[in-house]
Amino acid sequence: MSPAHEPAPVATESGIPVEALYSPANAPLDYAAIGDPGSYPFTRGNFAAGYRHKLWTFRQYSGFGTADETNARYKYLLANGGTGLSVAADLPTQIGYDSDDPDVTEEVGRVGVALDTLADAEILFAGIPLDQVSTSWTVNGTAAVMLAFYVAVGKKQGVPVEKLRGTIQNDILKEYVARGTWIWPPEPSIRLIVDTIEFCARHIPRYNAISVAGAHFRDAGCTAAQEMAFTLADGVTYVDAVLERGRMTIDEFAPQVSFFFYTHSDFFEEIAKYRAGRRRWARLVKERWGAKNDSSCLFRMGCVAGGSTLYAPQPHNNIVRIAYEAMASVLGGVQSMFTSAWDEPFALPTEESTTLALRTQQILAYETGVARTVDPLGGSWYVESLTDAMEERIVEIMADLDDHGGMVRAIEDGYVQGLIAEEAWKAQKAIESGERPIVGVNRFQTDEPPADMTIYGLDAGGRQRQLDRLAQVKADRSGDEVRRVLKELQTAAEQNDVNLMPLLVEAVEAYATVGEITGALRDTWGEYRQPVVF
Amino acid sequence: MTAGSPQPRRVLVAKPGLDGHDRGAKIVARALRDAGYEVIYTGIRQKVGVIAELALQEDVDLVGLSVLSGAHLGLARQVLDALRANGLDDVKVVIGGTIPASDCRALLDLGVDAVFPTGTSIEEVVAGVDGLWKESDVAAG
Numbered sequence: 102m103s104p105a106h107e108p109a110p111v112a113t114e115s116g117i118p119v120e121a122l123y124s125p126a127n128a129p130l131d132y133a134a135i136g137d138p139g140s141y142p143f144t145r146g147n148f149a150a151g152y153r154h155k156l157w158t159f160r161q162y163s164g165f166g167t168a169d170e171t172n173a174r175y176k177y178l179l180a181n182g183g184t185g186l187s188v189a190a191d192l193p194t195q196i197g198y199d200s201d202d203p204d205v206t207e208e209v210g211r212v213g214v215a216l217d218t219l220a221d222a223e224i225l226f227a228g229i230p231l232d233q234v235s236t237s238w239t240v241n242g243t244a245a246v247m248l249a250f251y252v253a254v255g256k257k258q259g260v261p262v263e264k265l266r267g268t269i270q271n272d273i274l275k276e277y278v279a280r281g282t283w284i285w286p287p288e289p290s291i292r293l294i295v296d297t298i299e300f301c302a303r304h305i306p307r308y309n310a311i312s313v314a315g316a317h318f319r320d321a322g323c324t325a326a327q328e329m330a331f332t333l334a335d336g337v338t339y340v341d342a343v344l345e346r347g348r349m350t351i352d353e354f355a356p357q358v359s360f361f362f363y364t365h366s367d368f369f370e371e372i373a374k375y376r377a378g379r380r381r382w383a384r385l386v387k388e389r390w391g392a393k394n395d396s397s398c399l400f401r402m403g404c405v406a407g408g409s410t411l412y413a414p415q416p417h418n419n420i421v422r423i424a425y426e427a428m429a430s431v432l433g434g435v436q437s438m439f440t441s442a443w444d445e446p447f448a449l450p451t452e453e454s455t456t457l458a459l460r461t462q463q464i465l466a467y468e469t470g471v472a473r474t475v476d477p478l479g480g481s482w483y484v485e486s487l488t489d490a491m492e493e494r495i496v497e498i499m500a501d502l503d504d505h506g507g508m509v510r511a512i513e514d515g516y517v518q519g520l521i522a523e524e525a526w527k528a529q530k531a532i533e534s535g536e537r538p539i540v541g542v543n544r545f546q547t548d549e550p551p552a553d554m555t556i557y558g559l560d561a562g563g564r565q566r567q568l569d570r571l572a573q574v575k576a577d578r579s580g581d582e583v584r585r586v587l588k589e590l591q592t593a594a595e596q597n598d599v600n601l602m603p604l605l606v607e608a609v610e611a612y613a614t615v616g617e618i619t620g621a622l623r624d625t626w627g628e629y630r631q632p633v634v635f
Numbered sequence: 636m637t638a639g640s641p642q643p644r645r646v647l648v649a650k651p652g653l654d655g656h657d658r659g660a661k662i663v664a665r666a667l668r669d670a671g672y673e674v675i676y677t678g679i680r681q682k683v684g685v686i687a688e689l690a691l692q693e694d695v696d697l698v699g700l701s702v703l704s705g706a707h708l709g710l711a712r713q714v715l716d717a718l719r720a721n722g723l724d725d726v727k728v729v730i731g732g733t734i735p736a737s738d739c740r741a742l743l744d745l746g747v748d749a750v751f752p753t754g755t756s757i758e759e760v761v762a763g764v765d766g767l768w769k770e771s772d773v774a775a776g
Contacts, residue, residue, distance in 0.1 A: 192653035192704065196680075204682060207709035208653050281655015281679045321658045409658070413754030446753045447735045448705060522661050529662050533756050542754070633678040635661035 113370040114537075115324040117490045123482035130485055138475045140395075142383040144376050144488065146434040147399045151475030152466075158437035159462045160237055160403065161455060164189030164214035166563040167570075168224035171214040175229060177452070183459060185267075186229070187237040187439060189213035190247070195282040197243050197619025200567045209564045212449070217567070217616070219609045220574045222250035223257060231255045235266035237312070237403070237437070242284040244271035245297050246618050249605040252305075268309035268359055268403075271297055274335045277512045277629065278521065279317035284619055287509050289626040292597060295342050300602035302354040310354070311339060312403065314361040318517075320408045322525025325370050326491060329378040330498035331517060332360060333385065334508045337499075340390060346598070351390040355397035362404045364430040366422060369487055372478060375402070375433030377491035404430045407441025415541030419443035424461050431471055432478055438462060515632035522635055571614070578612040586611050587621040594625045644696040644768075646672045649686045650679045651714055654704035659731060663699060666757040667764060672697075683710070687717035690726055697764065702732040708741060715746050727767050731755065 112118050120127060136142055139149030148154045161183055164171045175186050191213040193205040199217050200209045209215050216222055226236075231254065240247045248269050255265050273290040276283045283290070294311060301310035315332030323331065336358065343354060360378070364371045383398035392398060406426035411419040420443045427440050440458040442450030450458070466472055478484040505511045512518070531537040538544045586608045593599040608618050648664040650657055657679050668674045675693055677686060690698050698718065702710055711730055718726055730742060731751035739750045749763045 196653055198653075205653065207706040207713075208704065211706055212654070212704050276655070279655075281657070282653075320656075413752070447733065522665070525658050526662055526665055529757060533758065631678045633676050635664045635674075635676050 113325070113487070114365070114367040115326040115370060115491070115494060117326075117370070117487065117494065119487075123486055125482065128482040128486040130480060130482065132480070135479065135485060138479070141387065141398060142380040143398065143400065144380045145476040145479045147379070147401060147436070149475070151434070152431070152472035153475065156466050156472060157431065157435055158185045158235070158403075159183055159459060159466075160185040160187045160437045160439055161459055162187040162189050162239065162405075162439050163455070164191075165212075165449060166210040166214065166560050167567050168214055168216065168221040169566075170560070170563065172225055172227055172229070174452075175225075178455075178459070179229070179234065181456065181459065182463060185235045185237060185437065187239065188225070188247075190238070190240050190243075191215045192282070194615055195240050195242055197246075197284050197615055197623070199614045199616035200564065200571055202616060206564070209567055210560075215564075215567045216247070216250065217571045217614050218574045218612050219250055219253050220570060220612065221567075222254050222609075226254050226258070230260070231258055232260040232264040232266075235268075237268040237270075239270050240282075241270050241273050241276045241280070242282045242290075243615055243619060244269045245293050245602065245605055246609065246615055248297055248300075249602065249609045252606050253609050262304050263306060265305050266307045268312045269297070270314055270361065271311045272314045272335060272339075272361075274338060274508060274512060275314050275317050275331070277631070278331075278517050279321040283629045283631075284623060285626040286629045287513065289594070289622075290629075291339065291342050291509075293601060293622075294339060295346055296600045296602050298339070298343050298354050298357065299346075299349060299600055301357050302349060306357070308357065309359040309401070310357045312359045312361045313339065316361050316363040316405055316408070318521060319363040319365065321521050322409075322528055323521045324524055325365065325367065325374045326494040327498055327520065327524065328362060329374050329381075329491070330495040330502070331508075332362070333378065333381060333495065334499050334502045336360070336382065337385065337389070338508045344390065351386065351392045352394045352397045355386055355390075355392060356394075356399065359436075360400060360402040362402060363408045364404050364406045364426040364433070364435075365408070366410045366426065368425060368429045369484060370491070371426070371429040372433040372484060373487035373491040375404075375430070375435065376484070376488040377495060378402075379434065380488070381492055381495055401436050403437035403439070404433075404435045405439045405441060406430055407445065411441060411443070411446050412539060412542050413446040415547065416443055416446065418541050419446070420457065420461070423458065424465070427461055427465050428469070428471060431465060432476075434476065513632070515634040518632065518634040574612050575614075582611045583608075583613045583617065587613060587617060590618070591621050591625045594622055643671055643673045645693060646674045646697045646699060646764075647677065647686070647690050647693060647695040648674060648699045648701065649677045649681055649689075649714075650701050651681055651683055651686055651710045652702060652704055652706050653680055654702060654706070655679045656703045657701065659703070660699075660701035662757065663701070663731065663751075663760055666761055667699075670761045670765070672764075683713040683717050686714055687721045687723070690718060690723055691721045695726060697727045697729065697767070699764075700728065700730040700732075702730065702734075705733065707732060707734050708738060708745070711742055711747055712745055729764065729767070731760070 138145040298310040315328035319328040379400040382400040442454035734752040
């Protein structure tokens with residue numbers, strides 16, 4: 102049976118009206134305002150040669166169980182053509198609980214790898230040369246501690262600190278709104294982020310000290326325009342904080358600020374989102390903060406294809422969704438990408454589904470030819486017009502946040518959370534009413550039972566091995582040394598102008614645990630209290 | 636309960652464990668509120684003991700758990716134990732989240748009253764929750 106033709110919606114998912122036809126008559130191009138690739142304001146991309154200069158990084162988020170198992174998975178991914186690592190840490194590690202904390206027994210090694218002490222980090226990267234592989238960490242609350250781990254492992258491998266490459270997400274503001282791995286209140290948390298940005302600028306020039314992330318706002322339900330606007334507003338908050346401390350100019354650290362997003366299903370809107378965000382950030386860096394170097398204006402970003410656009414019914418359809426989203430990401434000019442696995446609505450992906458997700462990127466890069474020329478959609482009347490409309494929306498949303506007293510205020514009183522919950526509700530209703538078509542969910546449904554799936558199962562012995570190692574580390578280290586350095590850390594934490602990073606490196610090298618370090622700082626700084634909005 | 640003006644049933648929507656994804660929990664909270672329930676949402680990262688304590692203090696009829704980390708079996712067991720320890724054997728418990736089909740049976744066997752895995756619609760959740768009292772109401776005449 103052939104379905105009735107449905108007219109395409111006349112607006113994007115963010116509500117930007119779309120004409121039936123774009124031409125010089127209704128969308129004249131101003132090429133000077135667009136600019137060449139690699140030139141300010143970077144609408145067409147960060148680099149003059151686009152992906153001819155360098156393909157995006159295929160970076161598959163991965164980590165589970167203990168450091169030993171994850172190390173084996175990393176070696177597998179690298180051997181199969183992965184070009185960067187992305188550490189998924191378990192929730193206790195991300196929130197600052199040790200594996201032996203009685204409140205977290207269900208969570209050890211579950212959604213990522215358990216890292217309690219430097220001993221775990223040493224195993225995680227065993228046999229992986231840190232001067233050759235770049236590593237991204239989706240860690241925020243405990244990002245500074247993970248950075249200290251990385252520096253310490255590099256030292257043990259004999260890699261000079263300035264050769265380390267990678268990214269720590271380190272973006273706490275969106276955690277308060279959407280992802281939930283906060284520990285301390287905003288003020289001290291932002292100060293610690295400023296410490297890490299300073300530390301990376303001075304010592305690790307090829308390391309992104311922060312990856313300001315819109316991805317989690319998006320997966321929590323907001324629109325593409327809100328995702329970009331909230332992210333840029335967070336970026337403004339962090340950069341302002343570094344500049345307020347007054348020890349660095351914008352050009353000294355802006356090149357180490359990066360960004361991270363979700364690519365969802367509205368193909369051209371996603372492309373426009375990336376082009377508009379890149380141009381808006383470049384303008385902010387130059388106009389708001391007076392950057393002198395064009396390289397400071399670059400909006401370097403990674404993305405995920407998948408997330409909440411994946412659905413449980415007819416799950417193999419997700420493979421197709423991810424492939425289209427990956428293509429939109431590349432046409433938008435991302436620097437690195439993670440493609441989700443089709444089985445993620447059910448559980449952590451299997452090795453087979455993870456491999457397929459990586460192959461999706463490889464086919465895109467090597468078979469489709471999309472990387473052949475720079476910004477192939479540049480100059481499209483539609484895409485340029487949509488990029489302009491998207492930038493206007495972003496500016497409006499950022500102005501609204503300013504009116505609300507800035508991002509920190511808008512988070513503390515639940516304003517941003519309310520905006521996102523509203524969009525999530527509308528999206529859910531639109532799907533259930535059929536207004537937003539989703540194949541297999543509200544169109545072309547089948548009654549077949551879900552396919553038999555091999556679902557990744559947690560290794561029951563893993564937690565015990567982790568507890569054994571932690572106990573051994575605690576027995577072998579000097580308790581006096583741990584207590585001394587934690588005391589020093591607390592004293593320094595009370596002084597806003599002291600950079601805590603060197604002390605954090607000292608603490609992890611004494612084999613202080615993640616829980617002990619965050620606990621010491623919690624005693625000094627207190628804990629964040631969430632506003633509850635629905 | 637007086638005839639004609641029944642007290643709305645009270646629901647505690649709770650996020651046990653450390654998982655911070657609460658898009659679904661918030662949507663369900665809103666849907667149940669719109670359907671006439673009095674809804675309290677705990678926010679994320681609530682300890683099991685705190686959830687059981689809130690259920691007692693707030694005199695709720697239903698606890699709705701949301702778990703997306705995969706820890707649903709262990710957390711459901713802990714919450715059920717904690718509710719029983721507080722004498723709340725009559726409080727109904729439902730759970731939603733990233734739950735594979737193979738675990739739904741196990742959750743029901745633990746004593747959970749209904750499971751709403753990924754892909755359940757708002758309508759199905761509300762109907763499922765409404766239905767929890769249908770049988771007992773009929774039984775009570």
